[in-house]
Amino acid sequence: xxxxxxxxxxxxxxxxxxxxxxxxxxxxxxxxxxxxxxxxxxxxxxxxxxxxxxxxxxxxxxxxxxxxxxxxxxxxxxxxxxxxxxxxxxxxxxxxxxxxxxxxxxxxxxxxxxxxxxxxxxxxxxxxxxxxxxxxxxxxxxxxxxxxxxxxxxxxxxxxxxxxxxxxxxxxxxxxxxxxxxxxxxxxxxxxxxx
Amino acid sequence: xxxxxxxxxxxxxxxxxxxxxxxxxxxxxxxxxxxxxxxxxxxxxxxxxxxxxxxxxxxxxxxxxxxxxxxxxxxxxxxxxxxxxxxxxxxxxxxxxxxxxxxxxxxxxxxxxxxxxxxxxxxxxxxxxxxxxxxxxxxxxxxxxxxxxxxxxxxxxxxxxxxxxxxxxxxxxxxxxxxxxxxxxxxxxxxxxxxxxxxxxxxxxxxxxxxxxxxxxxxxxxxxxxxxxxxxxxxxxx
Numbered sequence: 149x150x151x152x153x154x155x156x157x158x159x160x161x162x163x164x165x166x167x168x169x170x171x172x173x174x175x176x177x178x179x180x181x182x183x184x185x186x187x188x189x190x191x192x193x194x195x196x197x198x199x200x201x202x203x204x205x206x207x208x209x210x211x212x213x214x215x216x217x218x219x220x221x222x223x224x225x226x227x228x229x230x231x232x233x234x235x236x237x238x239x240x241x242x243x244x245x246x247x248x249x250x251x252x253x254x255x256x257x258x259x260x261x262x263x264x265x266x267x268x269x270x271x272x273x274x275x276x277x278x279x280x281x282x283x284x285x286x287x288x289x290x291x292x293x294x295x296x297x298x299x300x301x302x303x304x305x306x307x308x309x310x311x312x313x314x315x316x317x318x319x320x321x322x323x324x325x326x327x328x329x330x331x332x333x334x335x336x337x338x339x340x341x342x343x
Numbered sequence: 344x345x346x347x348x349x350x351x352x353x354x355x356x357x358x359x360x361x362x363x364x365x366x367x368x369x370x371x372x373x374x375x376x377x378x379x380x381x382x383x384x385x386x387x388x389x390x391x392x393x394x395x396x397x398x399x400x401x402x403x404x405x406x407x408x409x410x411x412x413x414x415x416x417x418x419x420x421x422x423x424x425x426x427x428x429x430x431x432x433x434x435x436x437x438x439x440x441x442x443x444x445x446x447x448x449x450x451x452x453x454x455x456x457x458x459x460x461x462x463x464x465x466x467x468x469x470x471x472x473x474x475x476x477x478x479x480x481x482x483x484x485x486x487x488x489x490x491x492x493x494x495x496x497x498x499x500x501x502x503x504x505x506x507x508x509x510x511x512x513x514x515x516x517x518x519x520x521x522x523x524x525x526x527x528x529x530x531x532x533x534x535x536x537x538x539x540x541x542x543x544x545x546x547x548x549x550x551x552x553x554x555x556x557x558x559x560x561x562x563x564x565x566x567x568x569x570x571x572x573x574x575x576x577x578x579x580x581x
Contacts, residue, residue: 152427154353154566155541156534159362159514161501163448167465168440168503194367202448207387207509210538217385232394234387254383269382271384271512276364278355278533280512284382301378319422331371341510 157279164200164273165289169203173227176206176250183211183251186323187285187313190245192273194331198244202235202274204328206235206248208267213254225254243331252287258298259316270330281338285326303337308336347488353566355533356408362529363490378512388505392469394436397469401437401480404461411462414479415556418517418544422504429474435563437478438465440490444486453488456525473561479556485524496526496532504563511565518543519559 162167177184191202209215214225216233233253237246255263286294287317294300301306313324328336355367372517402411403432409424409439420439422430440446443456447464462481470476518525520543531539541564550558 152423152425152564153538153541153569154365155426155515155563156538157354157532158501158542160503160514160528161516162450163438163446164501164503164514165450166446166448167467167501168437194369195463199368205387205512207382207385209382215381215385217387218388219385220381232387232390233393258380258520259378264382267382267510272510273514274366274368275485276362278357278359278362278365278530280514281370282383282509298380299377303375306371307375330400335370335372337372337375339368340376341379342376343379 159275159278160273161204162275163220164203165240168273170234170306172240174235174246174248175250176208176235177231178231178249181211181251184249185252186247186249186318186319186321187268188245188247189313189328191274192237192327192329196329196332197237199274200240200244200245202272202328204237204239204240204246204274205271206237206250207212207255207271208233208250209253211251211254213256213257220256222265238266250273255293260298262296262298265290265297267297267299270328280335281328283328283336283338284311285324287324288312297325299339304328307335307337345349352535353538355535359529359533363532366532383509386505386506386507386509388433388511391505392432395434395467397468398466399478401439401466402476406465407461409461411439411441411481412459413484415460415479416482417476417477417479417550417552417556418500418561419475419550419558419562420563422470422476422546422563422565423474424507424511424543425564427468428507429472430507430565431472431474431503433470433474434467435470435484435505436465436467436475437480437500439480440464440479440483440486442484444484450477456484458515482557485522490529495524495527497522497528503564504565506565507561513563513565516542517564520544520546
């Protein structure tokens, strides 16, 4: 072991399901709440085919815009102890797609003092990926907030749509569709977050 | 990690053609660089670690008490941040093949080696105040895979750590010292050469317990999961 240099990433492989993304971990919040939503999507390879063994991890603020984390101590945004904001799902959940039941997050502050648009942070890994990709899901019914978002406005304009989920109402429930694409004309924007 | 610093020296690239599946599962555009926000300096690690019960002994069938077969091994180490400070209270999750190289997973393709019904193959434990984690397991066996002709994965244990923030997310693999398969493995070789030794555990006789189990030490340093990928290493061929 040398010094304190970062441990390199390795692929999650095909068998992470023995431990990660256990049954129920994709339900971040049960239904019935006012802000309840479902997110459904595929993770598409370079041929546009849905990957059957991807791991999708979700991290988000609660509807008041507060993260369940010691670095977010803002008293003005109340914490809901029952809402963790974390979920894990595989793309084997339904027809090579992942899904999460959760709530729509509130707006959280950006470094420049503005408010970010509501968004979900997603981390995607799979067999054949030597390291994770980090992306964000924004909501198509938040056009005004999206137009001024601290991160989204730093994305080349033509690629911003790859980060905006499409809403449909299914049997009274708001469902957002969000596909992650590794290659091709609609390749999803993946981020390097810098200091 | 600061722009222009040690970026790209630690992690493998997204695309490494000798590991065939990377070709269609890697982005073609460069990562879009943006400043980190509250969404990235927070993360699920602290909360999820606190809520998940530990299971740090993989070697016993919990239903029957029957021991798993294989080289009983203690794997321990510290989880550190990029400044070398211990990261306490953090959940370390592991999964691995049994001593024959078989995974207890429905997706596993059959290979003619006996599966050990008494080996759970997965576990979790939390780091203590000094950042130390510790598992009791059996050494996993190598197993064949379809990447190229006569391809075998070296013995390895998968590790997952969420870490203190979203950006410290780390999934990696721990290998065993002296394994001749390491030199033939494209997943290991995808890591920049100088960083490869960090993935190989050290045999540690002070961890070995007499008449019980061999000891291995494997430290984990969390930092910079979104560094920009380096160019593909050119010296290695399948």
